[in-house]
Amino acid sequence: xxxxxxxxxxxxxxxxxxxxxxxxxxxxxxxxxxxxxxxxxxxxxxxxxxxxxxxxxxxxxxxxxxxxxxxxxxxxxxxxxxxxxxxxxxxxxxxxxxxxxxxxxxxxxxxxxx
Amino acid sequence: xxxxxxxxxxxxxxxxxxxxxxxxxxxxxxxxxxxxxxxxxxxxxxxxxxxxxxxxxxxxxxxxxxxxxxxxxxxxxxxxxxxxxxxxxxxxxxxxxxxxxxxxxxxxxxxx
Numbered sequence: 001x002x003x004x005x006x007x008x009x010x011x012x013x014x015x016x017x018x019x020x021x022x023x024x025x026x027x028x029x030x031x032x033x034x035x036x037x038x039x040x041x042x043x044x045x046x047x048x049x050x051x052x053x054x055x056x057x058x059x060x061x062x063x064x065x066x067x068x069x070x071x072x073x074x075x076x077x078x079x080x081x082x083x084x085x086x087x088x089x090x091x092x093x094x095x096x097x098x099x100x101x102x103x104x105x106x107x108x109x110x111x112x113x114x
Numbered sequence: 115x116x117x118x119x120x121x122x123x124x125x126x127x128x129x130x131x132x133x134x135x136x137x138x139x140x141x142x143x144x145x146x147x148x149x150x151x152x153x154x155x156x157x158x159x160x161x162x163x164x165x166x167x168x169x170x171x172x173x174x175x176x177x178x179x180x181x182x183x184x185x186x187x188x189x190x191x192x193x194x195x196x197x198x199x200x201x202x203x204x205x206x207x208x209x210x211x212x213x214x215x216x217x218x219x220x221x222x223x224x225x226x
Contacts, residue, residue: 009154032213043118043204043217044157051213090156099208099215100145100164101172104156 002027002093006105014113019063019078021108023091026072032094033074034102035065039087047089050074061085086112116140120205120218127195127225135190135221137205144210146188150174150201151220157204163188164210195225 007022025031032051036044048059055067061084065076074091088109095101121136139146147162149172159172161180169180177199179191188207192199202222208215 004156034213034215036217041220043219044206045217046214049213092157094213098145098164098210099206099213100147100162101159102147102149102157102206102215103173104149104158106154106156 002031002095002103004091004093004103004105006089006091006108008108009106010109010111012111012113013081015083016080019076019081019085019110021076021089021091021110023065023074023076023105024072025074025091025093027093032097032099033065033067034092034094034099035059035063035074035076036090036092037061037087038090038107044090047076081110081112083112083114086110118205118207118216118218120203120221122221123219124222125224127192127223129195129197129225131195132191132193133195135192135203135205135223137188137190137218138186139188139205139207139216140186141207141209141216142185143207143216144185145208145215146182147172147206147208147215148178148180148188148190149204149206150199151204152201160190160203192223195223197225199223200225 149157
């Protein structure tokens with residue numbers, strides 16, 4: 001079975017600073033990988049996904065992630081944090097060819113300090 | 115442009131009661147899934163369906179039943195609620211041709 005590990009349940013950065021959220025997965029075959037964002041009392045919104053095309057994936061709101069097979073990592077970055085980025089972020093991997101069976105990491109709560 | 119609609123948004127149950135969480139999607143997606151979200155554990159898959167009449171278990175299926183009689187609807191049934199089922203439940207749908215899952219707004223369930 002697949003597993004996803006997000007390093008750091010809470011990350012705090014200053015407004016304008018680099019955001020780095022870490023995600024490692026376990027998979028013996030190239031997986032589909034996702035980052036989702038959850039704002040308070042809302043559902044999950046897709047930020048970006050990797051589906052074996054370009055290893056550097058650009059998403060919404062200025063976020064991007066790089067797939068590194070040798071490190072089994074898919075870290076999420078944003079060059080300059082904005083107050084509106086405060087939310088919980090989830091890394092996920094698909095089991096199978098579609099998105100009907102996602103395995104999620106435990107989540108990272110991002111706080112932005114003014 | 116409804117997407118995935120879950121009802122109710124909030125529910126309080128007594129131990130032993132039964133209820134059904136509703137999920138409907140209007141995107142003609144083949145795949146639908148139910149997850150529960152608990153603090154520090156991310157989301158865990160309960161049951162999923164790859165089409166009408168076809169369902170399968172996920173990681174945490176015990177205490178939950180599902181059926182899929184139409185493409186649009188995928189209800190989740192709790193036959194005898196337990197305090198351990200206190201959680202936030204999310205329904206998601208996705209297309210066979212696309213790897214993006216769309217999530218509903220969630221149902222916050224408390225079992226006392």
